[in-house]
Amino acid sequence: MEILQGVWEVISSIFANSGYAFFFTGDGWKNAVMLLVSFVFLYLGIKKGFEPLLMVPIAFGMLLANIPGANLAVQYHDLAGFRDLLAGRGEFVGCTPGLMDFLYFGVKAGVYPPLIFLGIGAMTDFAPLIARPSSFILGAAAQFGIFFTYVGAILLGFMPNEAGSIAIIGGADGPTAIFVTSQLAPGLLGTIAVAAYSYMALVPLIQPPIMRALTTKKERSVVMGNLRPVSKLEKILFPIMVTVIVSLLLPDAASLVGMLMLGNLLKESGRTERIAKAAQNELMNIVTIFLGVSVGATTSAESFLNFNTLKIVALGLIAFCLGTACGTLFGKLMYVLTKGKVNPLIGSAGVSAVPMAARVSQKEGQKENPSNFLLMHAMGPNVSGVIGSAVAAGILLTLLK
Numbered sequence: 001m002e003i004l005q006g007v008w009e010v011i012s013s014i015f016a017n018s019g020y021a022f023f024f025t026g027d028g029w030k031n032a033v034m035l036l037v038s039f040v041f042l043y044l045g046i047k048k049g050f051e052p053l054l055m056v057p058i059a060f061g062m063l064l065a066n067i068p069g070a071n072l073a074v075q076y077h078d079l080a081g082f083r084d085l086l087a088g089r090g091e092f093v094g095c096t097p098g099l100m101d102f103l104y105f106g107v108k109a110g111v112y113p114p115l116i117f118l119g120i121g122a123m124t125d126f127a128p129l130i131a132r133p134s135s136f137i138l139g140a141a142a143q144f145g146i147f148f149t150y151v152g153a154i155l156l157g158f159m160p161n162e163a164g165s166i167a168i169i170g171g172a173d174g175p176t177a178i179f180v181t182s183q184l185a186p187g188l189l190g191t192i193a194v195a196a197y198s199y200m201a202l203v204p205l206i207q208p209p210i211m212r213a214l215t216t217k218k219e220r221s222v223v224m225g226n227l228r229p230v231s232k233l234e235k236i237l238f239p240i241m242v243t244v245i246v247s248l249l250l251p252d253a254a255s256l257v258g259m260l261m262l263g264n265l266l267k268e269s270g271r272t273e274r275i276a277k278a279a280q281n282e283l284m285n286i287v288t289i290f291l292g293v294s295v296g297a298t299t300s301a302e303s304f305l306n307f308n309t310l311k312i313v314a315l316g317l318i319a320f321c322l323g324t325a326c327g328t329l330f331g332k333l334m335y336v337l338t339k340g341k342v343n344p345l346i347g348s349a350g351v352s353a354v355p356m357a358a359r360v361s362q363k364e365g366q367k368e369n370p371s372n373f374l375l376m377h378a379m380g381p382n383v384s385g386v387i388g389s390a391v392a393a394g395i396l397l398t399l400l401k
Contacts, residue, residue: 022068030301034066037304038296041194050201054174054292058194061100061296071098073300100297103290108186112291113179114259119284120175120386121239121263122276124354128380130234131227134334135346139384141330142350143392145170145323150396153315158308161185164396166312169196170319171389172203173352178295179256180393184400190299191309195316203356204363206317207324207348211364214328215344219335220368222343224377235268246391252401253394260386323351327381349378352385 022028038059045055065073075098106112129135146167153163165181165188177196181189199206212220239261247254266276331347345365349357358378365374 027301028068030305031066031068034299034301034304035063038063038066044198044201051174051197053288054197055201057289057292058197058296061293062190062194062299063296064293065100065297065300072100072297073098074100074104074294074298100294103294104297106287106290107178107182107189107294110179110182110255112287112294113175113182114255115287116175116284116291117256117390118259118263119280119287120354121260121265122267122280122284124260124264124267124383124386125379126238126264126383127230127235128227128376129383130230130238132377132380135380135384136388137334138327138330138347138350138381139386139388140350140391141347142323142327142352142381142385143171143388144326145319145321145351146389146392146396148322149315149319152318156311156315158311159185161400162188164400165192166315167319168192168389168393168396169199169316170323171352171385171392172196172200172320172323172357173386173389174200175291176256176352176389176393178291180396183397186298187303188308188312189295190297190304191312192316193295194299195313199316199320200353200356203351203353204360206320207357207360208364210321210324211328211345211348211360214325215332217368219332219344220365221372222335222340223369223372224341224343224346224374227376227380232268232270236265239265239268242387246387246394250391250394250398252397253390256390256393257387260390320351324348327351327385343372343374343377346374346378346381350381350385350388352382352389354382354386355379357385358382 022031041055041059041062044050045052045059064070129139149170150163150167153166154160158166161184165177165185168177168180169192171177174193174196178189178193181192185192243254243258243261246257263276263279266272266279327347327350328344329347330350331342331344334342334347335344343361343365345361346358349361351357358375358381361378362373362375365372
C-alpha cells in the first residue's frame, strides 16, 4: 500500500509540474488557444503551401513559445541585457534567458533580415527594371499604402513607432517588416510578422478583385512590346549605383539595400558564382530557420491574444490593399500617358511579393487576352517594390527611431 501511495505521489508531482497542469489554471486556456493557432498556421504552410519556408518555422516557434514551463518564449526584447552579458557586466535580471532569447538576438540586432536580403539579391534579376526605368514609379506608388495606413493606425490610438511598424506590412515584404518592427516596436513583432507573411501568401486571393475593380477589360487586354536587351555592364553598375544613391539619402536603409545589392552584384559580376550560390542557398536557408523560429517565439499568449492583434491584422490588410490599388492606379496613369502602351495590371506588382505579385499580373492579363505575356513587364515593378519597401523602411526608421 505504501508503495502504491509513493508511486501515486510521484505521478501527481510529475503532473503538477508539467505543462498539462498549467492548462487547468486561470490563464491556461490562452496557451491552449495559441497552440491551436500554431496548428492552423502549420496546416496552412504544409498542406496549403502558404509561404512554407517561413510559415512553418514561425508556426513551430509559436508552438514552442506557448508550451508552459518550457522557457522557449522570447523574454527579452531589447539589447541591454545582451550587451551586459557579452561585456561581462552583471547578469540577466528577472528570468533566465532561453534558447529563443539568444536566437532572437539576430533579429533585434538587425542581422537576419539583411542576410535574407543578401540571398534575395543573389536570386533577383533586375534586367526588367533596368530595361524600363519607369517601373520605378510603379514600385514607389505601391508604397503609398504604407503611409496612408500609418495615419490610420495613429487615429486608432497606436503610438507613432507602433503605427510605423504596422504600416510597413503594406510593403508585402516579410524581412523588411521584421527589420522595422524589431527597431521600432519589438513587442509587436510576432503579430506583425505573422500578418505580413499571411498576406504575402494570400496575394493570389487579395489582389485580383482590386485589379479588376480598378481597370477596364480594354486596359487589361493591352499587349506590351518586348523589353530592350540589357547589357552586362548595366547589370553590374545598377547595384553599385542604387546602393550609393539610396544609402546616402537614407542611411537607415543602407543595411537592407546594401545587402540586397551586394547579393545581386555577386550574381551579375560573373566572378563570384560560388559565393552567390552560397548566399541564395546555404546561408539564406540557415538564416530563414533562425529568423522564423525566433520570430514565432515572440508570439506568447500574453502578447498575441489581445484586441490590438485584431486591429493590427485589419490595418495590415488595409495597407496591402491600398498598396495594390495605388500601384494599379498609377499603372492606369501610365496607360493614359503612353496612349495605351502600358497595361495597368503591372502596377499591382509594385508591392514587394516577388515573384508572386508579378505572376498574378500575368494571370489576370491572360484571362482577358490569352496571347498576353506580362510576366517580364510585371517583374520590373515587382523588383522595384523590393527596393521601394526598403526605402520606405528607411524613411520610417529615420523619422520614428
